[in-house]
Amino acid sequence: MTVVASDVPVARFRLGLGAIHTIEAILIPVGALIASAILFSIFLLILGKSPITFFSLIWTGGFGSAFSIQNTLQRSAPLILTGLAFAIPARIGLTLIGAEGALVLGGFAAAVTAIPLVTGGVTPVIGLPLMAISAMAVGAVWIGLAGWLRHYRGVNETISSLLLSYIAIAIMNFFVEGLLRDPGSANKPSTMPIGDAYRIGPMPGTSVHWGLAAGLVLAVALYILMSRTTFGFAARMTGGNVRAAQAQGLPVGMLVVGCCAIAGLCAGLAGFFEVAAVHGQANASLVAGYGFTGILVAFLARQNPLAVVPVAIMFGALAAAGGLVQRRMGMPDATVLVLQGIIFVVLLTSETFYGRIPFLQARRSGERT
Amino acid sequence: MNSPLMKRRSLLQAAAAGLAASALPFGAAKAQSPIVLGAVYVGARDDFGWNQAHAVAMDILKQVEGVTVIEEENVPETDAVAQSMESMINLDGANLILATSFGYYNPFVVDVAKKYPNVQFRHAAPLWNEATDPKNAGSYFCYLNQAHYVDGVAAGLSTTSNKIGFVAAKPIPSVLSNINSVLLGAKSVNPDATVQVIFTGEWSLPVREAEASNALIDAGCDVITCHVDGPKVVIETAESRGVKSCGHNASQAPLAPNGFITGAEYKWETIYKIYADALAKGEELPNFIAGGYHNDMLRNSAYGAGATEEAIKAADAAIEGLKSGSPIYVGPLKDNQGNVVIETTMDNYDPVLDGMNYLLEGVQGSIT
Numbered sequence: 001m002t003v004v005a006s007d008v009p010v011a012r013f014r015l016g017l018g019a020i021h022t023i024e025a026i027l028i029p030v031g032a033l034i035a036s037a038i039l040f041s042i043f044l045l046i047l048g049k050s051p052i053t054f055f056s057l058i059w060t061g062g063f064g065s066a067f068s069i070q071n072t073l074q075r076s077a078p079l080i081l082t083g084l085a086f087a088i089p090a091r092i093g094l095t096l097i098g099a100e101g102a103l104v105l106g107g108f109a110a111a112v113t114a115i116p117l118v119t120g121g122v123t124p125v126i127g128l129p130l131m132a133i134s135a136m137a138v139g140a141v142w143i144g145l146a147g148w149l150r151h152y153r154g155v156n157e158t159i160s161s162l163l164l165s166y167i168a169i170a171i172m173n174f175f176v177e178g179l180l181r182d183p184g185s186a187n188k189p190s191t192m193p194i195g196d197a198y199r200i201g202p203m204p205g206t207s208v209h210w211g212l213a214a215g216l217v218l219a220v221a222l223y224i225l226m227s228r229t230t231f232g233f234a235a236r237m238t239g240g241n242v243r244a245a246q247a248q249g250l251p252v253g254m255l256v257v258g259c260c261a262i263a264g265l266c267a268g269l270a271g272f273f274e275v276a277a278v279h280g281q282a283n284a285s286l287v288a289g290y291g292f293t294g295i296l297v298a299f300l301a302r303q304n305p306l307a308v309v310p311v312a313i314m315f316g317a318l319a320a321a322g323g324l325v326q327r328r329m330g331m332p333d334a335t336v337l338v339l340q341g342i343i344f345v346v347l348l349t350s351e352t353f354y355g356r357i358p359f360l361q362a363r364r365s366g367e368r369t
Numbered sequence: 370m371n372s373p374l375m376k377r378r379s380l381l382q383a384a385a386a387g388l389a390a391s392a393l394p395f396g397a398a399k400a401q402s403p404i405v406l407g408a409v410y411v412g413a414r415d416d417f418g419w420n421q422a423h424a425v426a427m428d429i430l431k432q433v434e435g436v437t438v439i440e441e442e443n444v445p446e447t448d449a450v451a452q453s454m455e456s457m458i459n460l461d462g463a464n465l466i467l468a469t470s471f472g473y474y475n476p477f478v479v480d481v482a483k484k485y486p487n488v489q490f491r492h493a494a495p496l497w498n499e500a501t502d503p504k505n506a507g508s509y510f511c512y513l514n515q516a517h518y519v520d521g522v523a524a525g526l527s528t529t530s531n532k533i534g535f536v537a538a539k540p541i542p543s544v545l546s547n548i549n550s551v552l553l554g555a556k557s558v559n560p561d562a563t564v565q566v567i568f569t570g571e572w573s574l575p576v577r578e579a580e581a582s583n584a585l586i587d588a589g590c591d592v593i594t595c596h597v598d599g600p601k602v603v604i605e606t607a608e609s610r611g612v613k614s615c616g617h618n619a620s621q622a623p624l625a626p627n628g629f630i631t632g633a634e635y636k637w638e639t640i641y642k643i644y645a646d647a648l649a650k651g652e653e654l655p656n657f658i659a660g661g662y663h664n665d666m667l668r669n670s671a672y673g674a675g676a677t678e679e680a681i682k683a684a685d686a687a688i689e690g691l692k693s694g695s696p697i698y699v700g701p702l703k704d705n706q707g708n709v710v711i712e713t714t715m716d717n718y719d720p721v722l723d724g725m726n727y728l729l730e731g732v733q734g735s736i737t
Contacts, residue, residue: 060460067459071452188446188472278448280476285447323441323453324460332413333443 020360025302027357032350033300036343043338049329061324062317073208076316078103080215081270082294083301083308084222085143085263089157090303091226092259093239094150098161099267100291101168102142106135106268107275108172111191111282112180114198114275124198131198132272139268140261142168147260151253157260169287176283190283200277211273216309218266223305225262235259267291296344315340404435404648406641407463409453410442411470411598412573418599419572422619423469423493426637436645439463446472454481458488465489465644465654471541471572474508482506489654491644493637494543495723497657507656509640512717513543513617514550515661515691516633517594519669520615521554522687523630523680524592525562527613528555534585535566536578536595536603540736542725544596547617547633549729550697551594556731558683565590566734572598582606592630604629613675620670629673631684639666661717662691691717698722703730 015023041051062072085099110131117127146164149155177189184193200210226232235255238245246252270290275282297315301307322336329335355361408427410420420442431438439461444450450473457463466488468478474492482490482503490506497508524533533555537544548566555562565588567581574597582593582603593607594615601624607614608625616622616632640658647654660666669688672681691697694717702711704727715722728734 061456065459067455071456074452188475274448285445285472288445288447288449320452320456323444323456326441327407327439327457327461333441 015360024354024357024360025304027360028350028353029300029302029347031353032347033343035350036339036346039342039346040339043342047331049331053329054325057325057328058318058321061321068320070207071320072313072316073206073212074316075319076312077209077211077215078270078274078288078290079294079297079312079315080219080309081211081266081273082290083297083312084215084218084294084305085267085270085291086295086298087301087303087305087308088222088226088263088266089143089147089259090298091232091239092235092256093242094147094256094260095158096143096146096161096260096263097158097292097295098143098146098165098168099263099270099294100287100289101161101165102139102264102267103271103274103291104165104172104286105142105168105271106139106264107271107286108175108191108282109138109268110135110272110275111194112175114194115180115192118192118195118198127198128200128276131276132269135268135272135275136265137268139264139266139271141264143264143267144257144261147257151256165291172282172286173284182281188283190281193281194276195280198276199280200273209273209277211270211277214269214273215312218269219305219309222262222266226305231255231258267294293340296340299344299347403437403462404465404645405437405439405457405461405463406430406465406467406645407454407457407461408438408440408467409444409450409457409469409473410440411444411446411473412442413599414440414442416573416599417601417604417621417624418597418618420469420598422635423467423637425619426635426641427467429638430641430645433642433645435649444470446470446477448477451477451481454478454490455484458485463488465491465648467491467493467641467644469493478506479503489644489648491654495657495659499656504656507654507658509658510543510660511635511637511640511666512546512659512661513633513635513667514546515697515717516667516669517547517596517617518550518554518691518697519684519687520594520631520633521551521556521562522558523554523672523676523684524551524594524613524615525555525557525559526680526683527630527675527677528559528562528592530589530591531559531561531563532588532590533562533564534582534588534590534593535564535732535734536581536585536593536597537566537568538572538597539570540568540726542723545725545728545736546722547596548732548734549725551615552729552731553697553699554687557687562731564732564734566728566732568734568736569597575599575602578602579606583610586610586612616670622670622673626674628675629670630675630680631672632670634668634670636666636668639664659718662688663694704728705730705732705734 044051044054061068063069082099089096113131113134146157146161149160150157176191180191181189182192202209234250238252238255274286279285297308297311301311318336325331326333412420414420414424427438430436441453444453454466471494474496478490478492479502482505486505492508495508495510497506535548552564565585569577569581578597579602592613595603595617600617600621604614604621604624608628613628613630614625615630620632620634622629644654696714697717698711698715700711700713701709704710710727
């Protein structure tokens with residue numbers, strides 16, 4: 001059988017399918033962002049505020065000075081990890097929104113692991129990796145559980161992961177306010193502080209902690225995993241069509257639980273850094289909504305682990321500038337949330353544009369002879 | 370919490386002197402650099418409660434010449450507040466940060482204060498410890514339990530079932546003191562009065578607060594009061610059920626046109642003016658200011674429709690008594706487990722009261 005050149009789909013500008021997809025993957029989210037900005041500007045104008053002032057304050061507060069940039073990066077560090085925690089299972093076709101619970105439980109596990117280590121005088125060189133491992137393990141088990149329930153029992157993973165999130169937070173609160181409460185923390189129940197020796201300091205020359213570096217490394221590693229290894233290929237294939245994957249003999253169960261475990265690992269690591277670098281102990285401050293913002297980050301990044309990084313930085317900038325906008329424009333705190341909501345809705349709507357942009361559509365030219 | 374009694378008394382006297390000084394026309398000396406006060410709130414500025422009380426005081430400060438006020442609301446008690454404070458210092462040039470929520474102090478205010486020794490930080494709870502905390506940090510607090518005592522006096526004469534309901538947030542000493550003061554105030558005019566308390570567990574949980582209010586009313590309470598960040602829900606629930614209410618933090622009178630008696634209100638502007646004045650003159654800010662009725666840091670909300678003549682007279686008399694220092698905790702007193710917890714009569718500013726961890730006999734409810 002000969003294959004005629006005219007069988008190969010060719011766009012008007014002679015672009016291959018790969019090029020089309022890449023262009024779409026950049027053009028459509030950027031278009032969605034621009035459309036969101038326009039819609040939000042209309043909202044601001046109705047309120048009598050200047051969109052130009054707003055966006056210039058976002059710039060100032062997010063990137064306008066050394067302090068702003070560090071503030072932005074500090075806020076994006078956990079978002080990279082929780083964004084990855086949504087993106088990886090999304091590649092295998094699962095919508096897991098339980099990163100918040102995994103983060104909380106991971107941070108809690110790290111703080112609990114620290115108790116015997118710190119009191120026993122173990123050096124941080126051994127202690128900190130142990131804490132990180134326990135945080136990642138607990139996170140992996142927690143989200144892996146949602147994946148297991150999905151594959152082996154048919155429980156909808158979105159619901160189960162969300163409910164597991166609440167259970168995780170309740171578990172942490174139960175122990176932190178009861179059994180594991182540090183007596184010195186009378187007014188804000190917390191676990192025993194890990195002490196200054198165990199605190200992860202900022203990266204040299206900045207005031208951002210090492211969680212950012214960990215997030216970057218994991219983003220690159222997971223990108224390579226998902227796009228360049230057989231595991232990643234098998235996972236994406238399962239995400240495309242589970243029946244086809246099963247027919248091929250792929251170990252779908254293990255792939256599902258494996259991807260969920262990776263997601264939980266990322267979220268648990270985020271929790272570890274929250275405890276070791278930011279708070280120094282586990283308490284209700286761990287429940288900061290990073291897990292849920294990570295969902296938005298992953299969506300905007302089109303579930304691509306590398307793209308999660310710039311998107312997380314953008315959301316970090318929004319959060320960093322949110323306070324400045326409140327103070328200078330006298331707007332309520334919910335303003336930035338409105339912007340995030342508009343972005344999310346426009347993004348979901350923009351999904352319909354894939355494959356529908358006229359000049360980027362693939363065409364078959366001619367008939368097969 | 371560890372300040373010795375004498376230190377606390379002398380600081381109070383200094384505060385009273387400072388207050389007298391600040392009663393003079395403001396702006397006697399021109400400020401060297403602009404005074405920028407940054408206020409951080411844990412909730413919304415218009416929550417009819419804790420945050421509104423601070424916002425109202427800051428609005429008064431905005432009128433003062435030479436003072437710029439920047440505010441940020443809805444900042445949770447997490448690392449976000451550290452970042453907000455740093456943002457105010459770096460981007461807005463704040464020279465005094467007012468961190469208004471309880472959970473902001475440890476470790477956020479302490480750590481940021483160490484990082485910026487030229488900026489002053491003041492926190493609205495009696496947590497500053499001279500030995501361990503930086504000198505540019507400090508605390509300010511009002512003993513609101515004095516105003517709650519007055520609430521109790523008015524409530525004691527307004528209740529027919531002798532049951533006063535109290536919706537409380539967390540069982541920390543200042544909340545417990547408010548509950549106990551309501552009881553003691555009510556009992557001073559009505560020996561059969563009791564208080565029933567339900568703890569919601571968090572500063573602001575509107576659904577749980579509504580459930581608790583309804584539960585207390587169903588249990589027979591006909592006057593409801595509270596200590597939560599935003600008493601709006603509690604007061605509105607009480608009003609819709611037709612029972613009387615006493616407010617907290619700010620004035621909720623507009624919310625309860627039929628049943629509002631009075632409320633325990635902070636007068637934060639007294640303290641904020643002391644700070645702004647000191648900044649303008651380039652003086653050191655006091656590290657610890659505590660106050661009550663005797664130095665004009667509290668008020669009771671204007672009496673609402675729920676207050677009877679009798680209640681108003683008794684409440685006014687109680688206020689006068691507190692202004693001249695008459696004690697609330699007159700010993701011996703037992704807790705509701707039967708143990709004697711207060712042996713002798715305590716001064717209203719005794720630091721021992723800052724560690725209160727019991728509910729007095731006559732209060733139905735438990736801390737754990």
